[in-house]
Amino acid sequence: MTRNIRYACAPIAWTNDDMPELGHENSFEQCISEMALAGYEGTEIGNKYPRDPAILKDYLEPRGLSVASAWLSLYLTSAPYEETKKAFIEHRDFLYELGAKVIVVSEQGNSIQGKLDKALFKDKPIFTEEEWACLTDGLEKLGTLAHEKDMEIVYHHHMGTGVQTTEEIDELMNRTSKANVSLLFDTGHLIVSGEDPIAIFNKYEDRIKHIHFKDVRQEVKEVIDKERQCFLEGVRKGMFTVPGDGIIDFEPILDMIFRSNYSGWIVVEAEQDPSIANPFIYAKKAKEYMCNISENVVT
Numbered sequence: 001m002t003r004n005i006r007y008a009c010a011p012i013a014w015t016n017d018d019m020p021e022l023g024h025e026n027s028f029e030q031c032i033s034e035m036a037l038a039g040y041e042g043t044e045i046g047n048k049y050p051r052d053p054a055i056l057k058d059y060l061e062p063r064g065l066s067v068a069s070a071w072l073s074l075y076l077t078s079a080p081y082e083e084t085k086k087a088f089i090e091h092r093d094f095l096y097e098l099g100a101k102v103i104v105v106s107e108q109g110n111s112i113q114g115k116l117d118k119a120l121f122k123d124k125p126i127f128t129e130e131e132w133a134c135l136t137d138g139l140e141k142l143g144t145l146a147h148e149k150d151m152e153i154v155y156h157h158h159m160g161t162g163v164q165t166t167e168e169i170d171e172l173m174n175r176t177s178k179a180n181v182s183l184l185f186d187t188g189h190l191i192v193s194g195e196d197p198i199a200i201f202n203k204y205e206d207r208i209k210h211i212h213f214k215d216v217r218q219e220v221k222e223v224i225d226k227e228r229q230c231f232l233e234g235v236r237k238g239m240f241t242v243p244g245d246g247i248i249d250f251e252p253i254l255d256m257i258f259r260s261n262y263s264g265w266i267v268v269e270a271e272q273d274p275s276i277a278n279p280f281i282y283a284k285k286a287k288e289y290m291c292n293i294s295e296n297v298v299t
């Protein structure tokens with residue numbers, strides 16, 4: 001069993017990247033201070049974080065925080081590769097200066113995750129053969145660019161996109177090489193999509209290089225589905241929450257991860273309205289929950 005696992009927290013609980021009005025009142029300094037106070041060692045990057053690596057380090061290091069990674073939207077299926085390449089290199093170099101080892105990427109060409117008029121469970125895109133070819137060819141090239149800095153890309157399967165279901169994750173993995181394309185394992189997106197997280201982890205254990213832990217409120221998911229509402233409405237209404245506050249039993253998942261060869265970050269991430277779900281309280285609750293269940297799993 002590997003012991004090289006560290007816990008980070010995503011800033012999206014304090015200020016939402018897709019809906020900046022959620023948490024607009026919460027400062028960057030409050031966010032990282034409360035992460036540290038809740039017991040986390042790392043953070044991902046939010047929209048209020050300084051973009052100068054030296055300045056950001058000056059804020060993070062006194063709080064004992066490291067950078068785990070940061071999201072980059074790709075448009076390999078809807079725009080020329082060179083546009084994505086330019087944005088990727090800039091993002092890669094920023095993360096490299098901060099000591100991150102993985103780069104979170106997700107294809108947003110034709111994604112509905114930010115569209116208010118698209119029903120989450122009815123209107124997700126289905127990639128054509130041409131789009132699959134553009135995506136996988138582009139990912140191979142980005143993986144090679146990541147290797148120039150001794151980094152890896154980790155693909156984030158995501159609700160409302162062309163890589164969401166088990167079949168689509170399988171397609172992505174089958175069409176790309178283990179050498180260049182790794183996978184991000186996200187419990188919340190798998191459960192909301194109706195997938196089996198344990199089966200996905202076991203199948204792709206050797207390609208999973210980054211992990212997001214979030215829980216799901218089943219009753220909210222059912223409303224979003226029944227009323228044909230969008231992804232962002234699901235976020236606003238609290239479809240996602242932190243581990244220990246929803247329907248997912250994380251104990252067997254954590255046990256599986258501990259028994260595997262996984263080495264890297266587990267990032268607590270729960271997009272919800274901070275005026276309803278106090279980010280610090282929920283982050284602390286999640287950390288305490290994970291510490292408690294860790295006592296029951298293999299050591």
